Amino acid sequence: MRSVEATPVNTTHAFKDREEAILDAVDDILEDDEFGSAAAELPDDDDNFVYLEGPGVTYDTEEGPWIMPEAYSESNDTSDDEPTIVQYGRERLRGSKALQQKTREFAFKRISQASIVKAEIENGTASIKRPLLERKQKAEERKIKKYEQKARTSMFAFRREAFARKARWAKRRLNETVIKLSKHEHMFGVKNSESNKDEVKDRGEVYKVQKKRYLERKQELELKRSKLLERQILASERKRRREMQYSLHDSKLNEADRAILVEQIKQLPTMQTFQANLKNQLKNELRDRIAKTKNTVNNSSNRWRWESSDREI
Amino acid sequence: MSTLNRQFLESIGIVLDDQAFSQFNEHFEVTLEERIMESIVDELNEQQLRELSELRGGDDEQLQQWLRLNITDIDEIIQDEIDILLGELAENSEQINESTS
Numbered sequence: 301m302r303s304v305e306a307t308p309v310n311t312t313h314a315f316k317d318r319e320e321a322i323l324d325a326v327d328d329i330l331e332d333d334e335f336g337s338a339a340a341e342l343p344d345d346d347d348n349f350v351y352l353e354g355p356g357v358t359y360d361t362e363e364g365p366w367i368m369p370e371a372y373s374e375s376n377d378t379s380d381d382e383p384t385i386v387q388y389g390r391e392r393l394r395g396s397k398a399l400q401q402k403t404r405e406f407a408f409k410r411i412s413q414a415s416i417v418k419a420e421i422e423n424g425t426a427s428i429k430r431p432l433l434e435r436k437q438k439a440e441e442r443k444i445k446k447y448e449q450k451a452r453t454s455m456f457a458f459r460r461e462a463f464a465r466k467a468r469w470a471k472r473r474l475n476e477t478v479i480k481l482s483k484h485e486h487m488f489g490v491k492n493s494e495s496n497k498d499e500v501k502d503r504g505e506v507y508k509v510q511k512k513r514y515l516e517r518k519q520e521l522e523l524k525r526s527k528l529l530e531r532q533i534l535a536s537e538r539k540r541r542r543e544m545q546y547s548l549h550d551s552k553l554n555e556a557d558r559a560i561l562v563e564q565i566k567q568l569p570t571m572q573t574f575q576a577n578l579k580n581q582l583k584n585e586l587r588d589r590i591a592k593t594k595n596t597v598n599n600s601s602n603r604w605r606w607e608s609s610d611r612e613i
Numbered sequence: 614m615s616t617l618n619r620q621f622l623e624s625i626g627i628v629l630d631d632q633a634f635s636q637f638n639e640h641f642e643v644t645l646e647e648r649i650m651e652s653i654v655d656e657l658n659e660q661q662l663r664e665l666s667e668l669r670g671g672d673d674e675q676l677q678q679w680l681r682l683n684i685t686d687i688d689e690i691i692q693d694e695i696d697i698l699l700g701e702l703a704e705n706s707e708q709i710n711e712s713t714s
Contacts, residue, residue, distance in 0.1 A: 384666075385659070385662050385663060385666055386662060388666030389654050389662045390650055390651070391669065392665055392666065393650040393654070393665075393676075394646075396673055396676050396677075397673055398673045398674075398676070398677050399646075399649070399650075399676075399677075399680070400646055402691065403642075403649055403695075404616050406688075406691050406692060406695055407642075407645060408614075408616050410692070410695050410696070411616065411618060411699070412618075414621055414624075428625055428703075429625060429706075432625070432696075432699050432700050432702075432703040433700055433703055433704065435696040435699070436696050436697050436699070436700020436701070437700070438696070439692075439693035439694075439697045439700070440697060442689075443652075443693065443697075446655070447655070450655065454658070455658070455659045459659070463655070466655070473697075476704070477704065
């Protein structure tokens with residue numbers, strides 16, 4: 301999941317561009333009544349202007365530094381930080397409980413709808429991932445259009461650049477979604493619509509058969525595993541008993557230890573009893589393992605996972 | 614109440630324990646809200662941005678009124694961001710599952 305998009309970062313213009321932009325901004329100020337008072341304070345032609353870090357252009361006048369009104373200085377793109385006008389807007393929205401509540405309600409409703417689609421999957425009539433990917437694709441396409449338009453029409457250079465960059469990112473994301481959607485359709489067939497409902501239903505049947513086959517093969521493997529385990533344990537036990545018998549004839553063994561060993565051998569169950577107990581134990585384990593597998597597969601609608609496991613078998 | 618639900622997550626292959634689910638839901642909500650906010654800001658022209666920044670001292674009701682007047686398709690914006698984020702969950706479900714197991 302990608303994180304929240306990065307905030308726009310301004311680029312630095314050449315000195316000449318800045319000079320022209322400042323002159324344009326000054327013209328704007330002079331034409332705008334709202335900035336009449338600011339215009340009256342404009343520096344003389346003889347004043348030097350310097351560029352300082354942060355939003356705004358600072359003039360070094362005889363009376364001291366004079367900073368161009370913020371709203372206009374932003375258009376000169378002089379800051380390496382995101383201009384304040386956007387930050388303030390974002391800050392205002394961030395504090396809105398009503399917007400937060402609306403967002404959560406919308407999301408909750410949307411997820412509930414998606415969960416209804418999920419219920420249909422159980423009957424083999426739909427797939428949940430496809431509609432999610434399709435909706436994402438359409439939403440990304442709408443965003444790209446908006447970004448491209450704004451990259452052409454926004455007043456401020458920093459916004460035009462930011463929108464162009466966002467359009468590029470959104471295109472990249474859209475490509476990824478298109479690839480995933482295509483892979484998904486390759487695996488699970490074409491769109492689920494009224495017109496191909498029968499086809500989807502057929503796939504649902506295929507899905508059930510695959511699921512059954514997967515379980516059967518899993519059981520078969522578990523049974524093999526259990527038999528192998530039985531043989532291995534019996535072989536180890538026979539070896540252990542043989543070694544105990546050999547030890548009885550060891551000349552280095554003293555009488556006391558020999559008596560203990562004889563007692564241990566006497567207490568051992570017969571091999572028939574040992575084998576019967578082992579079989580019983582393994583049978584219980586096998587039953588538990590198969591039940592667990594059945595439970596996992598039956599309760600999972602993640603056909604991707606078990607289908608790929610099926611292929612691995 | 615959580616925005617996400619486990620049934621939905623499991624249906625796209627994301628299985629989480631209680632603690633991981635709670636953290637994941639919180640991350641989902643924060644990410645969604647941030648993206649919607651960003652999307653609204655993107656929607657505004659420069660004049661509207663200036664007006665919005667001037668509303669900083671106002672209450673939530675004023676802001677809602679202003680949003681209704683200035684962004685007529687706010688519902689679609691929210692819906693699009695939800696669709697994109699849910700689509701991302703579906704796209705990356707396997708990685709999410711692996712990273713949280």
